[in-house]
Amino acid sequence: MATGNRPLSPHLQVYRPQITSILSITHRATGVGLAVGALGLAYWLNAAAYGAGAFDRAQAIFSSLIGTILLIGFTFALFFHLCNGVRHLFWDTGRGFEMVQLRASGWAVVLISLGLTAVTWLIVLAG
């Protein structure tokens, strides 16, 4: 079978961006981002296992400006992936596939995950 240069997936460039497709790829992107975050968690836990010096360095890295920006990103990624994951689990029951419902649940995921991220970091930065 000649599969050399045939396109394998829908051409992204021929589709107008829509909330459904954007959230679909964002689910994947946040999943990959959270995989990186999981490695960060593994580093942080192992720093704690190595002793106070390593732990203090890890704490300094994560509380630096870049570290804080990364953690805010991971927080949003986690909330988005979790909320959109609930959306996926609901779809697994065979419901919610009308376009009106898809758009509504999509925007709900965006707003709730942004809200949860904001509330979490207000608590972190206030406390």
Add this chain to the structure above:
Amino acid sequence: MMDLRSDLARARGLGSAKEGTGHWWAQRVTAVALLPLGLWFVYSAVSWGSMDLAAFKVWLSEPGNLLLMVLFVGTLFYHMQLGVQAVIEDYVHGEAAKITGLMINIFAAIFFGAASIIALFKVAFGG
């Protein structure tokens, strides 16, 4: 060598990826488990930023906290392995690169998952 089984018997249970719905189901089970565990993790992580190692040791030595951290980390790395596998299968087309990637993914998930869980026990029980 002669095979006395029918075509149907040989194909039954294989599925297109020779594993039936195993991957799909494991992804759902870990996703459902990560809903409460993930929310608990964020709730807990909010307080970690201001901790030194001694404070984190006290926090982790609470039996409930150690249990939930071990469950969270184990489920997280399992779910991560399943998700990254789907990404590799979708985007890496060369057979050698794909199989290499899938292997590295499994090794990395088990390595970092095991390292994290060992670190948790060391911090909780270590002197």
